[in-house]
Amino acid sequence: MAPVPDDNSSRWSDLDRPALDAAALQSALTRDSALWRSLEVVQEVGSTNAALTAAAVDGAAEGSVLVAEHQVTGRGRLDRVWTSPPRAGLTVSFLLRPDVPAARRGWLPLLTGVALAEAVGEVTGVLASVKWPNDLLARDGRKLAGILAEASGDAVVVGVGLNVSTTADELPDTGTSLSGVTGATVDRAPVLLAFLRAVERRYRGWVEALGDPVLSGLARDYLAWSSTVGSAVQVTMPDGSTLAGTARAVDWDGRLVVDTPEGTVELASGDVRHVRPA
Numbered sequence: 001m002a003p004v005p006d007d008n009s010s011r012w013s014d015l016d017r018p019a020l021d022a023a024a025l026q027s028a029l030t031r032d033s034a035l036w037r038s039l040e041v042v043q044e045v046g047s048t049n050a051a052l053t054a055a056a057v058d059g060a061a062e063g064s065v066l067v068a069e070h071q072v073t074g075r076g077r078l079d080r081v082w083t084s085p086p087r088a089g090l091t092v093s094f095l096l097r098p099d100v101p102a103a104r105r106g107w108l109p110l111l112t113g114v115a116l117a118e119a120v121g122e123v124t125g126v127l128a129s130v131k132w133p134n135d136l137l138a139r140d141g142r143k144l145a146g147i148l149a150e151a152s153g154d155a156v157v158v159g160v161g162l163n164v165s166t167t168a169d170e171l172p173d174t175g176t177s178l179s180g181v182t183g184a185t186v187d188r189a190p191v192l193l194a195f196l197r198a199v200e201r202r203y204r205g206w207v208e209a210l211g212d213p214v215l216s217g218l219a220r221d222y223l224a225w226s227s228t229v230g231s232a233v234q235v236t237m238p239d240g241s242t243l244a245g246t247a248r249a250v251d252w253d254g255r256l257v258v259d260t261p262e263g264t265v266e267l268a269s270g271d272v273r274h275v276r277p278a
Contacts, residue, residue, distance in 0.1 A: 013198060017087035017165055020189060028193055029065070035200040036094075037063035044086075046073040048093035049150055049159040055095070056155035062097040065196065071161070088166045089177070090188050091157040094196070096203065104211030106254025106268060109134050109149040110222050111206060112158050115165055115198035116145060117225045120162075123191045126181050129227035132247070132256050133269035136162070137227055141277075142176035163172075164188050212254060222250060232278035233258065235267065244278055 008206045013014075022041035029036050045051050045068040070086040084091065095174035098105065120126050120136070128144055129137050129193050136145035145162040163177035171177065178186045206216040213219035223229055234244045235258065245260035255266040256275070 004202075012161065015187060017085075017188050019087060020067065020192075022067075025189060025192065027066075029196055033063070033200060035063045035204065036065060036196060037061050039065040039067065039196075040185060041067045041069065044068065044070045044072060047071060047159075048091055049148060049157050052093045052095050052157045052159075053150060053152050053155075056152050056157060056228055060095055062095060062141055062155075064095040065092065066094075067092045067192070084163065084166060086171055087188075088170065089164045090160065090162040090192055090195075092192065092196075094199070096156050096158065097154050097210065098156060098203075098207055100207060100211030103253045104213070105149070105151060107159055107206065107213050107218060108254075109147045109255055109269070110250065111202050111218055112147050112160065112199060113151070113203050114218070114221055114225050116147070116160060116162065116195055118198045119194035120144070120178065124178050124182055124186055126178055128225075130222065130225045132226065132228040132250065132275060133254070133272075138176050138181050139225075140176070143174055144176060144178065144181075162191070164191065201203060211252075213250075219250065226250075228256065228275065234275040234276050234278045235272050236276075237271070238273050240273075247275075 020041050025041065026039045029039050048066045048068050050069060052064065057063065068091045071084065071091045083147055098145050113136060117128045118132055118273045120128050127139055131137050134147040135143050138144050145160055150157050163171065163175060165179045166177040166178065172247050202218060206218055209216035228247050229249060231247055233247045234242055243260050245258040247256055248259050249257040251257055255268050258265050258267060
């Protein structure tokens with residue numbers, strides 16, 4: 001992994017997609033934080049999640065953050081490929097070691113989605129929604145970001161890929177970006193800082209409540225941001241079979257509760273391939 005140069009000529013080499021200022025971000029994030037210990041920005045990496053998972057195995061501290069200007073072998077859920085042009089988005093992973101019951105870890109990607117929706121709205125004015133289990137959607141239903149949480153021992157690495165200045169030509173028809181929605185240039189740094197600070201606020205409250213999504217207020221706020229709960233959905237299973245019903249709730253372990261004609265089912269994120277509006 002090569003460090004990102006900090007010189008001004010590098011930062012402003014592309015006015016539409018300037019490089020992140022690693023030193024400024026590190027100082028701003030860690031100065032008053034009780035969670036975040038370090039923030040590293042690298043020019044290029046295979047996968048931020050894979051790199052940080054390896055660091056977790058080697059004993060990296062909770063609160064480590066890794067940001068890549070370009071991720072070349074990015075992965076989404078179920079090992080789907082995720083790519084983005086250099087400096088067009090935010091590609092960030094962070095390391096957590098939550099002291100909560102293992103079953104409650106299913107709420108971490110949902111917590112991350114709420115924090116991301118809050119930060120995007122606060123900084124850019126874009127009103128987004130969270131789609132269970134791991135997507136951030138624009139109001140027209142197109143995808144702004146994906147989230148991937150991976151456990152390794154007592155550690156969980158959460159990765160986020162957010163489209164910021166990505167153009168329509170660089171995205172699938174189902175995707176969009178913050179600049180595409182706003183019609184203006186969006187500075188990635190304030191979005192990144194607001195997002196990580198929102199994660200910290202929510203994560204600390206959730207851990208203090210021992211992962212209880214109700215006591216921590218997370219369940220209530222997730223439902224407020226959700227575009228899935230309350231909707232008719234069609235779920236595609238890993239074997240290609242489908243089930244249709246109404247997404248009624250998210251349970252205490254972060255599973256989607258779907259009422260179908262055959263009965264109620266609880267689905268963990270690993271149990272499904274796609275969840276789409278019916």
